Every structure is written in structure tokens, then in C-alpha cells.
Amino acid sequence: MEAVVDNLPLYWQGFRTTLILALVSGAIALVWGTILGAFRVSPVPPLRAFGGAYVEIVRNTPLTLVFFFFVFVWPQIGPSVPFFISAIAALSIYTASFVCEAVRSGINSVGVGQAEAARAVGLTFTQTLSIIIVPQALRTVVPPLINVFIALAKNTSVAGGFFVAELFGVARRLANAHPPDVIAVLIGVGVAYLVITVPAGVLAGYVERKVVFAR
Amino acid sequence: MSSVLYDTPGPRARRRSLIGSVATGIAIAALLVFIVFRVAETGRIDAELWQVYTDPPRGSSAVDVWTSLLINGLGATLRAAAVGGVLALAVGLVLVVLRMAKPWWVRYPATAIIEVFRGLPVILLMFFGVLGLGMPIFQGVVFGLVIYNAAVIGEILRAGIVSLPSGQAEAGSAIGLTQPQILFSILLPQAIRRMLPSLISQFVVLLKDTSLGFIIGYTELLRILRINTEFFGESYLFVLFFVGAAIYIAVNFLLSRLAIWLERRGSMKAAGGAVHADTEHAETHPEAGQKP
Numbered sequence: 001m002e003a004v005v006d007n008l009p010l011y012w013q014g015f016r017t018t019l020i021l022a023l024v025s026g027a028i029a030l031v032w033g034t035i036l037g038a039f040r041v042s043p044v045p046p047l048r049a050f051g052g053a054y055v056e057i058v059r060n061t062p063l064t065l066v067f068f069f070f071v072f073v074w075p076q077i078g079p080s081v082p083f084f085i086s087a088i089a090a091l092s093i094y095t096a097s098f099v100c101e102a103v104r105s106g107i108n109s110v111g112v113g114q115a116e117a118a119r120a121v122g123l124t125f126t127q128t129l130s131i132i133i134v135p136q137a138l139r140t141v142v143p144p145l146i147n148v149f150i151a152l153a154k155n156t157s158v159a160g161g162f163f164v165a166e167l168f169g170v171a172r173r174l175a176n177a178h179p180p181d182v183i184a185v186l187i188g189v190g191v192a193y194l195v196i197t198v199p200a201g202v203l204a205g206y207v208e209r210k211v212v213f214a215r
Numbered sequence: 216m217s218s219v220l221y222d223t224p225g226p227r228a229r230r231r232s233l234i235g236s237v238a239t240g241i242a243i244a245a246l247l248v249f250i251v252f253r254v255a256e257t258g259r260i261d262a263e264l265w266q267v268y269t270d271p272p273r274g275s276s277a278v279d280v281w282t283s284l285l286i287n288g289l290g291a292t293l294r295a296a297a298v299g300g301v302l303a304l305a306v307g308l309v310l311v312v313l314r315m316a317k318p319w320w321v322r323y324p325a326t327a328i329i330e331v332f333r334g335l336p337v338i339l340l341m342f343f344g345v346l347g348l349g350m351p352i353f354q355g356v357v358f359g360l361v362i363y364n365a366a367v368i369g370e371i372l373r374a375g376i377v378s379l380p381s382g383q384a385e386a387g388s389a390i391g392l393t394q395p396q397i398l399f400s401i402l403l404p405q406a407i408r409r410m411l412p413s414l415i416s417q418f419v420v421l422l423k424d425t426s427l428g429f430i431i432g433y434t435e436l437l438r439i440l441r442i443n444t445e446f447f448g449e450s451y452l453f454v455l456f457f458v459g460a461a462i463y464i465a466v467n468f469l470l471s472r473l474a475i476w477l478e479r480r481g482s483m484k485a486a487g488g489a490v491h492a493d494t495e496h497a498e499t500h501p502e503a504g505q506k507p
Contacts, residue, residue, distance in 0.1 A: 043232060046240035060419070062426035062489050065460055068437055076449070077257045150334075157336035161430030168339055175346050180280075183347045190335050197334035206473035 003181035007174055014170035017106045021084075021156040021166055022196070025091035026149055031091065033099025040104050043125060051100065058097035063158050066090040071162045081184055087159035091152060094182040106141030139211050146204035153196045167192050183200050219233030259453035266460065267451055275499075279470030280443070289462055295353065295435065301420065304414075306361055308403075314373060315402075317394060332366035337375040338427045345431055353460035356428040364421050371413045374408030411481065415474035419467050426463070436463065 004011070012055040039051035063182075081089075110133050118128040160168030171189040175182045224232055237430070254260055269277050312323035341359030344350045350358055379402060387397035407414070429437040439460045444452045 011230040039456045045236050046243055050243055056468065059470060060423075061268050061460065062423035064426035064429055064437060064464060065463055068429070068440075069456065069460075072441075074454055076259055077453055078256050100459060131286060131440065145425065146354070157338050158430070161338060163429075166341075168336065171339065172340065174343070185342075186343045186347050192385065193336060194331065194334045198330065201334065203332070 002177035004015060004184050007170075010170050010174065010194060011018045011167075011188060014167040014189075015195075016155050017164065017166040017169075018153070018192075019196070021091065021159055021164070022153045025088050025095060025156075026152055028088070028092035029095035029148075029152070030101050030145075033096040034103050036100035037103030037107065038129070040168070041107055047091075048169060055097045055100050058094060059092075061092050061171055063090065063155055064161070066094050067158055083163040084158075086203065087156075087162065087164045091159070094155070095148060095152050098151070099145065102141055103137070104143040104167075105144070108139035109140045110136045111151070113143060133159060143204045143208040143211065146200055146207065150197050150200045153200070154193065154214060157193070231363060236369055253349065254453070257413035259450065260457075263429055265454055267447055273447060275446070281447055283443060284436070284459065284462065285440050288433070288436035288459070289466070291433070291439075292422070292425045292435040293466075295356050295360065295425045295428060297362065299357045299425070300418050302357065302414070303368055307372060310369035311372040311376070311403075312398065314369060315376065315398060329369050330365045332362050333370065335363065337363045337424050338430055341427060343399035351427070352431065352433045355431065356433045358420055359427070360424060363424075365421075367417055368414065371410050371417060372403070374413075374439070375410035376402045379405055380408065408481070412474045412478035415470060415477065418469045419449045419474070422467060422470065423463075485488050500507060 002157055004145045039047040040055070042048060042051075067087070067090045069082065070090045074086065076080075114132055114136065115128055118132040118181075124133065156166055157168035160166050160170075160172060163169075165173070167189050171186055174185045178185060226452050251260075266272075268280060271327050278409055308331055310325055313321050314329065316322050316325070338360075340362050341355050345352060345355035346357030348355075348358070376398075383405065384397050387401045388444075394402070425435055426437050429441075432438075434442075435457055440455050443455050447455070
């Protein structure tokens with residue numbers, strides 16, 4: 001127990017790094033995933049194919065493999081970057097594929113009649129998407145997106161295995177430094193993760209109920 | 216849906232979109248070629264490096280390389296996934312039974328357990344198994360996989376049960392079955408069948424998560440890549456990584472396809488049983504089933 005109390009500042013640092021990792025790569029994944037989602041419903045076949053291939057490949061790749069690529073393989077073929085940047089790249093690229101799927105199924109959830117009506121009054125593809133479909137799709141997309149973000153928050157722990165000192169990295173360091181207190185140290189880290197994931201899960205459930213009610 | 220987003224194109228629009236498509240296709244292809252050339256410039260994909268798979272250097276044989284990849288690497292990955300998958304399903308079943316139980320002092324703890332374990336990173340659970348509970352590496356990996364995935368599977372099965380028409384349980388009580396009888400002989404069998412695609416998607420997630428064993432020192436496919444790289448030299452890293460990644464993607468891709476195929480077959484068969492559950496696990500969209 002002392003190991004936990006004595007190292008509270010270290011925990012706080014790890015917690016902050018975890019949050020920064022999750023927020024930055026979450027933002028990048030949101031933008032890139034939305035672009036990919038637009039690709040997947042676009043009228044241009046090569047873009048559709050690209051979006052489809054990206055999602056199919058990345059979703060079937062373990063996150064650890066993506067990290068492995070950016071941390072070990074990338075320095076051999078590209079400019080070397082700090083581990084923190086590698087972690088952001090790996091998490092963003094991985095999470096974007098899930099954002100893309102959430103966005104796509106959100107777009108698919110909007111009634112076909114909406115798009116038909118938009119077409120009937122002569123709106124173009126871009127107009128249909130941006131003023132009719134997307135605003136309606138957004139509310140359906142929010143709960144799954146929160147779930148993607150929860151998964152991302154947990155996934156940042158993989159970065160701890162690749163030289164980034166976030167919560168799991170802190171857990172490893174403290175566990176090795178205080179063998180007798182291992183259980184207390186790890187429970188402390190677990191609680192720190194739950195502080196992020198449980199409220200976010202409750203929020204997702206709340207938003208989901210709201211959205212269902214609003215229909 | 217995507218087809219109604221734009222008009223059926225006329226001859227001019229078709230010509231324009233054809234030109235646009237070709238241009239975009241060329242741009243994407245050019246980008247890919249550019250990337251391949253940039254990688255080739257570094258000399259990491261030279262032809263003689265690929266010989267590591269046919270006629271490897273340093274007194275090793277092609278059989279050795281492939282044995283290490285497929286038997287030692289993929290074999291260990293699949294072993295952890297198989298053991299973890301079976302146990303997670305069993306524990307998940309227990310959790311959902313407890314969660315659906317009538318007495319609150321059974322239901323609440325089960326709910327709490329599910330919520331807590333769903334909210335923790337798998338790697339932390341594995342680490343807890345190895346360091347906190349003193350398990351050997353393999354057991355630690357399986358422990359992490361089981362604890363997390365049992366909680367998720369519990370939720371999937373619960374979503375399946377909730378999605379069933381209430382007449383199913385009512386009919387059960389009407390003919391005088393007890394609560395456990397209704398759960399085991401009416402609700403669970405249907406829920407499992409209904410949720411089979413989601414369960415397989417979750418198994419893909421579990422299979423992907425075995426790679427976390429790399430971080431805590433379990434010798435699976437990724438670790439084998441690392442070991443082979445140390446043996447043959449750093450210059451072989453890209454070539455070795457490429458095939459390792461291809462193996463992972465191929466295995467997961469096949470499993471995902473199986474889930475989608477089952478979903479299609481299921482929705483064709485069960486005419487009166489389209490799934491409309493109220494949770495995210497019961498996506499009617501097969502591909503949306505896999506969680507990150």
C-alpha cells in the first residue's frame with residue numbers, strides 16, 4: 001500500500017499521459033475515420049475500395065502489431081521519431097478504422113427516404129450528405145463513438161509496453177520496484193483506468209437512451 | 216443506402232465520374248507505388264532478403280523458418296486463443312446466468328464484476344495474473360484473455376436474451392417452468408444462436424489480443440518475429456514483419472468472414488427472428504460487431 005501512496009505523483013503523471021494519448025489520438029482518429037467513412041459511401045469506386053481495404057486490413061490487425069511496426073520497423077524505413085509520436089500514430093491509425101465503421105453504420109441508419117427526398121428536391125451528393133444525412137447520422141453515431149473512445153482509452157495501455165510511460169508503463173515500473181506491493185500497485189492502476197472507462201460507459205448508455213427516446 | 220445518395224448518372228455525368236474515378240485510382244496507385252519505392256530505396260525489401268523464406272542464411276533451412284513461424288509462432292497464438300476462448304465462453308455463461316438471477320445479492324455483484332472487468336485493459340489483467348497471482352506466462356496470458364472476454368461475452372449473451380420476444384419467457388412460465396429452466400432451456404439456446412456472429416467477432420478480438428502476450432514475454436507470433444530478426448540480422452526485419460503481419464491478417468480475416476457468413480445465413484433462416492436488441496452488441500450490421 002505504501003508503494004501506491006508514495007508514488008501518487010507518478011500515478012498522476014501516468015494518468016495524464018494516458019489521457020493525452022487518448023485525447024490526441026482520439027481527435028486524429030475521429031477526423032481520419034470520418035474521412036474514411038465518407039470515402040466508403042462516396043460515388044467514386046477507387047475511394048470506396050480504398051476505404052474498404054483500409055478498414056478490412058486494419059481491423060484484422062492486432063494493435064500490438066501496429067505498435068510493433070511503428071516502434072521497430074518504421075525507424076528502418078523512415079525518419080526516426082520519439083516513442084510518444086509512434087504511439088499516437090499507431091493508436092490513431094488503428095482507431096480510425098473503428099470510427100469509420102461507426103460513421104458508416106450511422107449513415108446507413110438514416111432512413112432511405114431522407115436521402116431520396118433530398119435527391120428529389122435536387123440537392124447534390126455533397127449537399128445531401130452534409131445538410132441532410134450527417135446531422136441525423138451524428139446522434140446515432142455518438143454512442144458507438146463513445147464506446148470506440150472507451151476502447152481507445154484502454155488501448156493506450158499497449159503504449160506502456162512500447163516505451164511510453166503512461167499508466168501501464170508506470171504499473172510495470174512500480175511493480176518491478178516494489179515486488180511485495182505488486183497487487184496494491186496494480187489495483188491502483190486498474191482504478192485509474194476505471195475512472196476513465198466507467199463514467200464514459202455510463203455516459204454512452206445515457207446518450208443512447210436519449211437518442212432512442214428522441215426518435 | 217449509398218446508392219440513393221446520388222442520382223443515376225446520365226452520359227455526361229458518367230463520363231465525368233469515369234474520368235474522376237480513373238484519376239483517383241491512378242492517384243491512389245501512384246501513392247502506393249511511391250511508398251513501395253521509398254521502402255525499396257532503404258534496401259529493406261531487396262530480393263535476396265526474401266530468400267529467408269526459401270533459402271535462408273546462417274545455416275538455417277526454409278523448413279526451420281516456416282516451422283518457427285507457423286508451428287511455434289502461430290501455433291502458440293492459436294493455442295492461447297483456443298484455451299482462452301473456450302474458458303471465456305464458459306465463464307461468460309456463468310456470469311450471464313448470475314446476472315439474470317432474481318435475488319439482488321447475486322445480480323448486483325455479477326453486474327459489478329462485468330462492468331469492472333470490461334473497463335480494464337487486457338494487458339493489465341495479464342500482468343496481474345503473472346505478477347500479482349504468480350502465474351506462469353501462458354496461464355497469465357490466458358487469465359487476462361478470459362477475465363476480460365468473459366465479461367464482454369456475458370454482455371453479448373445478455374443482449375441476446377433481452378432481444379428475445381418477451382412471449383418466450385412468458386410461455387415458459389405459463390407451462391410451469393421454473394426461472395432456471397426458462398433460462399437454460401428457452402432463453403439461452405436462442406440467445407447463443409442469435410448472437411453467434413457477435414460471439415465470433417469477439418473471438419477475433421480475443422485472437423488479436425493474444426499478441427499482447429508479446430509485451431509480457433509470451434513466445435507467440437510477434438515474439439518469433441523478434442527472435443528471427445535477432446538471428447538473421449536487423450536488415451531482415453521488414454521482410455519478416457511483412458509475412459508475420461500477413462499471417463495475422465489472413466487468420467483474422469477468415470474468422471471475420473465466417474461471422475459475416477453466419478450472420479447472413481442466420482438472418483435468412485430465422486424469418487421471424489430479426490435481431491433488434493437495445494445494445495450496441497446486437498448490431499444488425501455484421502461488420503459493426505467487432506469492437507476495437
